[in-house]
Amino acid sequence: MEDLVRVYTAEELEDKTARQLYDICKALKIKNYTSFKKDDLINEIVLVSRGEKVIIRKKRGRKSKAELEAMRKAAEQASKTEVKKETLFTPAQQPEKKYEYKTQEQTYKTSEQSQYRKPEYSHTFSSEPQSETPPRGDQSMGQGGGVLEIHPDGYGFLRLNYVPNPKDIYLAPSQIRRFGLRNGDFVEGSVRYPTKPGEKYAAMLKLDSVNGMDPEYIRNRPHFENLIPIFPDERIKLELRGVNDTTLRLIELTSPIGKGQRGMIVSPPKVGKTTIIKKIAKAISINSPDTVLMILLIDERPEEVTDMQRSVRAQIISSTFDQLPENHIRVVELAIERAKRLVEMKKDVVVLMDGITRLTRAYNLVMSPTGRTLTGGLDTSAIHGPKKILGAARNIDNGGSLTILATCLVETGSKMDEVIYEEFKGTGNMELVLDRKLAERGLFPAIDVKRSGTRRDELLYGEEERKRIWSLKRFLSNLENYEALEKILKWLSDTHNNEQFLRSIVPEESPKGGRS
Numbered sequence: 307m308e309d310l311v312r313v314y315t316a317e318e319l320e321d322k323t324a325r326q327l328y329d330i331c332k333a334l335k336i337k338n339y340t341s342f343k344k345d346d347l348i349n350e351i352v353l354v355s356r357g358e359k360v361i362i363r364k365k366r367g368r369k370s371k372a373e374l375e376a377m378r379k380a381a382e383q384a385s386k387t388e389v390k391k392e393t394l395f396t397p398a399q400q401p402e403k404k405y406e407y408k409t410q411e412q413t414y415k416t417s418e419q420s421q422y423r424k425p426e427y428s429h430t431f432s433s434e435p436q437s438e439t440p441p442r443g444d445q446s447m448g449q450g451g452g453v454l455e456i457h458p459d460g461y462g463f464l465r466l467n468y469v470p471n472p473k474d475i476y477l478a479p480s481q482i483r484r485f486g487l488r489n490g491d492f493v494e495g496s497v498r499y500p501t502k503p504g505e506k507y508a509a510m511l512k513l514d515s516v517n518g519m520d521p522e523y524i525r526n527r528p529h530f531e532n533l534i535p536i537f538p539d540e541r542i543k544l545e546l547r548g549v550n551d552t553t554l555r556l557i558e559l560t561s562p563i564g565k566g567q568r569g570m571i572v573s574p575p576k577v578g579k580t581t582i583i584k585k586i587a588k589a590i591s592i593n594s595p596d597t598v599l600m601i602l603l604i605d606e607r608p609e610e611v612t613d614m615q616r617s618v619r620a621q622i623i624s625s626t627f628d629q630l631p632e633n634h635i636r637v638v639e640l641a642i643e644r645a646k647r648l649v650e651m652k653k654d655v656v657v658l659m660d661g662i663t664r665l666t667r668a669y670n671l672v673m674s675p676t677g678r679t680l681t682g683g684l685d686t687s688a689i690h691g692p693k694k695i696l697g698a699a700r701n702i703d704n705g706g707s708l709t710i711l712a713t714c715l716v717e718t719g720s721k722m723d724e725v726i727y728e729e730f731k732g733t734g735n736m737e738l739v740l741d742r743k744l745a746e747r748g749l750f751p752a753i754d755v756k757r758s759g760t761r762r763d764e765l766l767y768g769e770e771e772r773k774r775i776w777s778l779k780r781f782l783s784n785l786e787n788y789e790a791l792e793k794i795l796k797w798l799s800d801t802h803n804n805e806q807f808l809r810s811i812v813p814e815e816s817p818k819g820g821r822s
Contacts, residue, residue, distance in 0.1 A: 310334075314355045319348045327351065446501045450475050450508060451494030453644055454487055455636075464493055464510065468623050468637050468644075476507045486525045490643030491516050517651055530646040535700035538564025538735075541766040542597075542656070542709070544589040545804055552798045553585050553751040559775060559794075559804060560758045561738045562766045565654055566701025567709045569736035569760075570662070572727065574717035577740045577752050580610065583658050586711070587618045590656055598648055598655045602641055604634050605664035631668035635691070638665055642695050649706040657699075661713035666692045666726045682722030689729050696733055717742060735761040741787060749791050755782055756790065774808040 310333035319327065327347055331339035334354050342350060452464030452475055460479035465471065475497055477487075487493065496512040516524040542563045544554040563569060563586075573579035583601070590599055599620035603611050611624040625637040638659075645655045659665075670688035678686045699710035714730060715723050737758055744752035764772050782790040801807040 312355065314351050316348055316352055319351060446499040447511075448497050448499060449494070449514075450497035450510070451492065453640060454482075454489060454491045454493050455640055456482060456487070456489050462487070463507070465640065468640050469625070469633065472506075474507060476509045478510070481510065481513060485513060485516065485521045487516065488643070488647060490640060490645070490647040491524070492518070492644070492647075517647060519651070527650050530650055530698075533649070533700075533705055534703040535566070536703045537762045537765055538566040538701045538707070538709075539765045540565045540701075540707075542567075542590060543593045544586060546589055546592060550799070550802060551585065551589075552795055553582060554589050555798050555804050555807075556751060556753055556755070556794065557582075557586070557738065559778070560753060560755050561736055561760050562763055563709065563711070563736065564701070564760070564766045565709055566699065566707035567711070567736050567760070568696060568699035568734045569709075569711040569738065570730065570734045571711060571713045571738045571740070572716055573713060573740035574742040575715065577742055577745045578750055579713050579740060580660065582738070582740075582751060583660055583711070583713070584614065584618060587620055587658055591619045594654070594656075596654070598645075598653055600641060600645060600655065600657045602638055602657060602659040604638060604659065604661065605668065606660065631671040634665060634668040635672060638695060642698055645708055646698060649702060649708045652702075652706040654707045654709075656709040657711070659710060659712040661715060662692055662696060662730060663713070663715040663723055663726050665695070667722070670722075680725050682720065682725050684722050684725050689726075693730070693733060696730065711736075744788055744791055747788055749788060749795065753791065754787055755779075755794060756787060771808065778808070 310330050328339060330351055336354055452466050453468060454462050455465050456462040462477040462482055464475040464477060466473055493516050495510050495514040497508050498511050499508045513521045542565060544558050571579050587601060590597055601620050601622050603624040605627045608626045615622045623641045625634045645657055648655050669691045670685055673685055673688050676685055676687045696710060696712060699708050701707045714727050716727050739754040739757040740752050741754045797807060
């Protein structure tokens with residue numbers, strides 16, 4: 307009887323007869339075992355054998371040496387178990403109730419009385435599990451994975467496309483703690499899919515890889531916040547060989563983009579910011595295939611999302627304008643966390659975000675009012691979340707880099723948008739400014755070459771190249787905006803690449819020796 311006192315799993319108990327199960331119950335001192343159904347009895351044995359359920363006995367006295375030895379061995383075996391399969395489950399539906407959804411350093415309180423009404427198909431944290439007691443049933447095994455989003459209660463879900471989905475995979479708290487998993491990790495492994503009524507989600511049984519690497523190696527990775535940020539010192543090449551794209555060439559001359567850049571594309575509506583983002587994305591995907599490219603479309607039109615998916619080879623992460631503000635925030639924060647996890651693995655990541663203005667508006671709608679509002683109705687606390695997202699961009703010393711280019715709307719007629727621009731104006735280290743007047747004259751790209759620029763651009767240019775570009779900017783500064791853009795676009799169209807252009811227009815250090 308003593309050899310029956312050990313740790314059991316649900317799989318090995320499924321094949322045993324009722325008599326064998328009764329013998330195990332006797333050995334484990336389980337009372338009233340004859341009144342249990344088989345599934346409930348198996349669950350009871352699993353919990354008791356693992357010590358998760360205490361059996362209260364009327365008999366008092368010291369345990370025998372054999373019992374103490376059996377319990378010690380059972381505890382050691384439980385601690386060495388890699389994955390506790392019996393703790394994984396597919397959570398059943400629970401009634402809607404109040405919950406708190408914490409994003410970064412803010413808490414968004416939502417309930418049935420919220421002014422934003424949850425659609426029936428929307429997945430919310432309130433319907434997710436609060437315990438780890440698995441419903442029994444037949445198991446359908448397979449492989450699966452997704453981007454991890456951790457709930458404040460400790461468990462998590464592997465999102466297939468950064469948004470809640472019925473096909474998401476549940477991940478137990480024990481696995482998250484064991485491997486030191488974080489928000490944004492891409493986890494793959496063996497999955498048990500729901501096969502019986504009442505089982506809602508698939509569950510991860512065994513982790514095979516995290517971010518494409520062994521889970522044991524991931525435990526020792528550094529934290530993103532502890533990495534040392536430095537100025538961008540390596541330029542992201544945008545100019546395409548054999549293609550005379552004046553937009554990309556002009557950006558490299560006026561506002562070069564380095565790895566780890568925190569840039570803003572300041573633009574009025576309908577001036578061509580989306581087209582510029584699309585061209586930058588195409589250039590990066592061609593010139594830097596090893597760079598992870600992510601495009602965030604926030605509060606955007608669905609047809610714009612489809613067009614971007616069909617024209618750019620990148621991860622397109624979107625939350626269209628028909629979604630709730632909470633969804634905009636959740637998608638962006640999870641995507642940025644995903645980018646941070648890649649940077650921790652010493653990868654170069656580029657995030658193109660359209661745009662920071664709409665994201666700030668979403669924060670302003672969701673945040674609890676503090677009573678302190680800026681011009682246009684913008685709450686002061688709504689600025690912190692977007693600033694933290696934009697501030698994640700950095701070049702890491704002896705590591706990877708996270709580059710973020712975000713669009714910012716101006717001249718929309720909204721005072722709030724102007725305040726948002728002023729708040730973010732000093733946070734970036736690169737600005738690409740588009741001018742409506744230039745667009746009205748039919749000049750595209752409508753880049754204001756005088757106001758656009760990059761901080762510490764000398765780190766991105768060679769010495770001779772920097773001198774020639776500086777001479778060019780001094781020459782253009784004496785012209786009106788439209789005259790400067792007309793001249794430089796004409797010169798770019800007459801040359802094949804920027805190297806040839808700089809040699810021809812500024813053969814000497816002074817711009818007076820070039821064409822005018």
